[in-house]
Amino acid sequence: METFARSSLIDLGSTDDQLRASVQDGALQRVRRGHYAQVESWRSAxxxxxxxxxxxxxxxxxxxxxxxxxxxxxxxxxxxxxxxxxxxxxxxxxxxxxxxxxxxxxxxxxxxxxxxxxxxxxxxxxxxxxxxxxxxxxxxxxxxxxxxxxxxxxxxxxxxxxxxxxxxxxxxxxxxxxxxxxxxxxxxxxxxxxxxxMDPRADSPGESVSRLYLVQLRVRAFAVQRPVMVASGRTYWVDFEIQGVFGEYDGAVKYRDREMRGNREPEQVVFEEKVREDEIRAATSRRFIRWTSSEIRSLATYARFLTDNGIRVPASA
Structure with a gap:
């Protein structure tokens, strides 16, 4: 994300009238006094x-x-x-x-x-x-x-x-x-x-907020980052175990961010997640639920999601 100082743009040949016109035309956005950014870059950042x-x-x-x-x-x-x-x-x-x-x-x-x-x-x-x-x-x-x-x-x-x-x-x-x-x-x-x-085991803001809401809802019997050994001898870590049900937060960044994907294509990440979940189910016979940012957009929304998936949430929460 780059911003451009007015003085630098003037040195490169722009005039104040041109800068004002670029702002009015939607090419540049004034982000602070004397500094501009390209509109598309700024809005997508x-x-x-x-x-x-x-x-x-x-x-x-x-x-x-x-x-x-x-x-x-x-x-x-x-x-x-x-x-x-x-x-x-x-x-x-x-x-x-x-x-x-x-x-x-x-x-x-x-x-x-x-x-x-x-x-x-x-x-x-x-x-x-x-x-x-x-x-x-x-x-x-x-x-x-x-x-x-x-x-x-x-x-x-x-x-x-x-x-x-x-x-x-x-x-x-x-x-x-x-x-x-x-x-x-x-x-x-x-x-x-x-x-x-605060807990260093959370791998994403979505996990942090999910845990916060579980605490605020006073949901009993939940743990984070549970290790599960599957038939191949490999150990997987599951974000949450809630009342005997495995749960994971699926953030979009897992699929969009190339570094987090390990340079794999999004389709490959989705496939490997499916294989991983199948192996965990086979090894534990546990139910597995997933949620996204939509389910944690509010405390009430997450409470409904948990209840709909068989998790006991105190009525007074």
Whole structure:
């Protein structure tokens, strides 16, 4: 995702009148003051890509590079922003600064120790602080997906099934320490809850949200990432076991993202998933249910899906 500074476009021969005409014609989109993007690229980009592009544009145009925070810092750290609704760039106002906002930027006056890291040329709050800020200010679905991804990064850096328990404990302890340092911060109660729920075994935001909803619905007898050995001696891992039923979240990225497909064609991935499920059924005689983002678009929708598939959901949930 690339943005173009007005000054660069002018240097290449464009005029302000031409830029305005391109915006009116739908070829360019003005994404912030003095910065443009191709409309199709911008509209098709994920929210994380747009946040990164805006953060880099803000950094390039600033006399003193700002420190990005909250969702913007999360995007620069490579964390997911599942269902993020507010796409404005989040910036620390600095000591003595005031919290202000516009259509494009929100400046936060918050207590920090002044530390930052640099991600792709952009100054951002450190990873643990970033997760804390998202955990306390974003909706729970966004918060847990972000926290799970951060914990997965530090404790499963190679995306294997083996969790580095020491690294996981260290991150969780650092997270609790940040909470303790901000007892009166907005949303700290939710941050504590996210800290209790975050789990490095989740492989996608969809899994994180599914687990969150299972907890919120008070569904009993569920576990995550269950190993199943099949007749060939191979071990498969199933996303969920819920009351004796195997369940998996099917995210579209599994089929669209070439890296996640291992350079296989989508049709091959679908076929291998079918073979895998058949082997698991044969080895366990368990029922197998699958769901997508449609089934977790809301807590009520997921509750209906579970009930329709024979999962007991408390009536008071």
């Amino acid at each position: 994920y929210v994380e890509e747009r946040q990164r592009a805006l953060a880099q544009a803000a950094t390039r145009s600033a006399r003193t590079p700002p420190v990005m925070c909250r969702a913007t810092a999360a995007a620069m750290h490579g964390l997911p922003l599942f269902r993020l609704e507010d796409e404005r760039v989040h910036v620390l106002a600095g000591h003595g600064g005031s919290g202000t906002q516009s259509d494009a930027v929100i400046r936060h006056r918050e207590h920090t120790d002044g530390s930052f890291v640099v991600c792709d040329g952009v100054r951002v709050t450190p990873l643990v602080r970033t997760v804390f800020d998202v955990a306390r200010t974003a909706r729970p679905e966004t918060a847990l997906a972000c926290a799970d991804a951060a914990l997965r990064r530090v404790s499963r850096p190679q995306r294997t099934r083996q969790v580095d328990e020491a690294a996981s404990r260290e991150f969780c302890e650092q997270f609790r320490q940040v909470i303790a340092e901000h007892p009166g911060a907005r949303g700290v109660k939710q941050a504590r809850r996210i800290g209790e729920l």
